[in-house]
Amino acid sequence: METGSPQNTGPAETGATAQAAGPVAGAESEPARTESEPAGTESEPAGTEGEPVWIALPPGLLKMRRLLLVVWLGLLALAAGLVPGLLAGPGWAAFAALPLAVLVWGWVMLERNWRSWRYAERADDLLLSRGVLWRQETVVPYGRMQLVEVTSGPVERHFGLASVQLHTAAAATDATVPGLVPAEAERLRDRLTELGEARSAGL
């Protein structure tokens, strides 16, 4: 279990807003994600007792990261090809191959990394799993949340993405869900805040 790929997410209760994220890559081979009642209502996710119901990130984040990668490495490849090519001779333009190789490698890596990110809302805590080589799985009980933040930078906004960040009293708690559709980010924020209030505990 938990190989870090959305293929294993199983039937996920994503709710109306998460559906707006469109089809999740890799989920096509899977039996269609069950459209149960919208999340955020009284009914807890189906996986409360047994396996958690993992939700993968929408593909927008991958698209954004890949575009950024292509833009920056494309510029770098152009510079690495043109400058030595014009100054020292056309043979030296082969330097451009280096950024291009990094680009191909990064293209693949970004997808692996994006696939590894996923989160699950359980009855009493939020699960977050990420990382391919360095895997990390975080559990944050709702009662310990001090602050839930939705952030969205200019590039993220252009791609219609937002991140949800959870803060507990421990600064080491690094729980961020990046690249969500704004509506889903807001739904998650509201739900977490609501659950946090209901289960609030001090330090």
Added chain:
Amino acid sequence: MTTPDVHEDGRVRRPVTERRLHPITPFRRAWAPVAVLIGWALHDPDQAQRQLTRLTTTTLLVALGVLLPAAALYGFLTWWFTHFAVTGSELRIRTGLLFRRTAHIRLERIQAIDVTQPLLARVAGVAKLRLDVIGTDKKDELAFLGADEARALRAELLARAAGFAPETAHEVGEAPSRQMLRVPPGVLAVSLLLTGATWGWLVVAAVALPLLWTATHSLWTVLAAAVPMLGAVGAGSVGRFVTEYDWTLGESPDGLRIDHGLLDRAHETVPPGRVQTVRLVEPLLWRRRGWVRVELDVAGSSNSLLLPVAPRELAESVVARVLPGVSVPPRETLVPPPRRARWCVPVWWRGYGLAVTDAVFATRHGLLRRSLSLVPHAKVQSVRLVQGPWQRARGVADVVVDTGANKSVTARLRDATEAAALLRSQAERSRTGRRDALPDRWMA
């Protein structure tokens, strides 16, 4: 001086009495300009001499005539504009001459209260009151108050924080304290002599300084190297002896009382339920005597020492007092990592260990200097499982527990399936562990 305390609902409550600090306060920074002058003179002796010879009596007098009143006026005004008041739920500090600052500190959020008396303040009979609150970078302190006033104020703040009615909080007075432990100076001295770091620095100095002398034959180079080394030795031995001298641990309804210091006396109070983690540290040379050092973490507080040295059984009984319902798991119950962990951390993997009881998450690390960290389940803020590629190849993983004191406790190199189960069960335990915790206002 009294001002009516108008609340949101518009009603005028009992007037809040605002108080000022002790009149000696303006002199607390009087030494600073002198120190700057001395520092400058030492830094550049030649130029200081030249400047001194150029000074005539008149310039000196004029400078004194301008600087002294200006400094005195500044000191007086900062003192005059600093007020503090205790209300039903808050301590309010108003300060600032040009930039006004008003701090309202919620009493039930106080993590620790310290009354400290530096040497000069002891001579003058005043004390400093420091409050540790979560989330503030700047420590709020009231410096200086009369020594008796500081004690009375601490008692009042603790009484109000504990939830006594505001009318009676004045009269409750200092809660009775029962002495639990006192570290004899002899034991402290021996324990510091048995600390490896001090001897390490001495050995380094003994080897490096003659080498440096033969290489350079320059006295200044040798001195420049010797001063920091000897400074480290001094801070590790004499410095610690002076601060940890007469370490007294007391127990009162207001929480833990820690009094210590030879020259600068400090009286710390940690209210009940504020301790996030406790560490039992056992240096190599102390093991034969069965001594341990007990450290603790409190959110937003810099205090980190509970006991500089104590026999193990005594330390364990103190830990049981500090974390109610927690007993230190005996060494045999700590489960070491699986044998294959030796490929991840070659020799030191033997030092790791983990024990989870009903009340506490305990991990051990260190082979020579053993350290056992205890986190009550109720204090766990989040749980993480971290696994690097090399660890995955060996089927092991780390489980990290984050606490509110910004310290994380790691159970290293656990079996991967065990770690995954631990992650889930620890999250469950930390959630339920909170149920029987004390309320913030512990006497209410």
